[in-house]
Amino acid sequence: MDIHDKKIAILYGGWSDERDISLDSGKSVYEALLEDGLNVCLFDFDRDNPEILEKFIIKNKVDLVFNLMHGVGGEDGHVQKYLEKLPVQFIGSDSESSYKSFNKILTKDLWASNNFLTPKYHIVKPDMFEHVTVNNFSDKIVLKPMKSGSSVGIKILNLQDFMTTDSDLSYKRLCEYMVDDIAPHDYFIEQYIDHAEYTAPIISNKVYPIIKIDTEREFYNYNAKYIDNNTSFTFPKFPASAQEKINNTALDAFALLGCSTWGRIDFFMNRDFEINLIEINSIPGMTSHSLVPMSAKHSGLNYIDLIKLLLEN
Secondary structure, eight states, X not given: OOGGGSOEEEEEXXXXXXXXXXXXXXXXXXXXXXXXXXXXXXEEOOSOXXXXXXXXXXXXXXXXXXXXXXXXXXXXXXXXXXXXXXXXXXXXXXXXXXXXXXXXXXXXXXXXXXXOOOOOEEEOOTTGGGTOOGGGSOSEEEEEESSOOTTTTOEEEEGGGGXXXXXXXXXXXXXXXXXXXXXXXXXXXXXXXXXXXXXXXXXXXXXXXXXXXXXSSSSOXXXXXXXXXXXXXXXXXOOHHHHHHXXXXXXXXXXXXXXXXXXXXXXXXOTTOOEEXXXXXXXXOOSTTSHHHHHXXXXXXXXXXXXXXXXXX
16 A cells, blocks of 8 residues: 555654654654645654553554654653554564663663674662772763663763762762662663764665764763754765775664664764764654754755655655
């Protein structure tokens, strides 16, 4: 069935701390499809109630769901499990791969065990400073939630500030930098990598133009992503061998998690083209100025054609 013959539902909103970003993504895609004459509807799934979702899909005779819920509930396999039980198709990764790719520790464990480079990491535990030494990490560490997007809750800290003879005190000091609604055991620390950051958009098993991200902030945080006007996005040209290495690494890292259809692989890379994988984003932003549409446009694929390519896939 051609997508022009299908009833398409844009699933957006949700209940995570990325709700506002999801609303922007969903509205942008909805308006583009509506203007192109497709049969499309919007559903703000703002409560974790599968019966409400099922009723909406059945009442509106939905054939295809484009899930654009970001963060907890939308990207972690939760809503994917609901959709897998309903008589619809949906765009993107399934519940199992979404669950693994949203959890940064599961992702990094899988990458590390398959010989992909990723910054060193350690789950936050009360006794962690009895086992983690300065030699394991650089002078700086990155404190990250295991399950969050849009750089929510991420802090760059000086490791020396926590290295005391009192392990309990070190742990308590670290906890002071955490977001109140995220439990300490849902955080990990990561080695600070002082290399340029890039992202590799993947659409239909193809790597689209790589974007280099430059910010005047210490790292590409929430403000740099959504507020600052001076964050720079460029499309560097690489030697053919380096481009092939980047493409293969991104596709293999994506496939290893079982992800499909589309997404983004974020990574650090030095001047020798050594790649350190950061994370996977299985449901990237889809406003007209988001990174995946930006990369698609650079390759000659406009916004509506990108959306239709995802739907047709």
